[in-house]
Each structure stands twice: as structure tokens, then as C-alpha cells.
Amino acid sequence: MPQGDKSAYTDKQKRQAEHIEESYEKRGVSEDEAEKRAWATVNKQDGGGKKSGSGRKK
Numbered sequence: 001m002p003q004g005d006k007s008a009y010t011d012k013q014k015r016q017a018e019h020i021e022e023s024y025e026k027r028g029v030s031e032d033e034a035e036k037r038a039w040a041t042v043n044k045q046d047g048g049g050k051k052s053g054s055g056r057k058k
Contacts, residue, residue, distance in 0.1 A: 009050065020038035021038035
């Protein structure tokens with residue numbers, strides 16, 4: 001997966017990132033920086049892209 005490719009994220013994660021990004025932009029953060037921070041926040045919360053339901057833990 002190339003860097004910046006968001007296809008591995010769920011729709012919910014994409015919506016969360018969009019909402020977080022808008023929030024940063026309202027506070028005066030540049031568009032690029034807001035996007036970076038938003039995806040960093042989503043990654044921190046969820047640990048990255050899609051996760052399958054069962055069988056992940058060992």
C-alpha cells in the first residue's frame with residue numbers, strides 16, 4: 001500500500017478523520033497539517049486500517 005493510500009480504512013474511520021480535520025481547520029490549523037493530525041489521531045485510536053473481526057488475537 002503506497003504512503004497516503006486511505007483505502008485500508010473503514011468508512012467510519014474516514015468519517016472520523018474528516019470530522020477531526022474540520023475541527024482543526026476551525027482552530028486555524030493549515031489544511032495539510034489538519035489532515036496529518038486527523039489521520040494520526042485515527043491511527044492512535046484504532047491502531048491503523050481495517051481489522052478483521054474474529055481471529056485477530058492469539
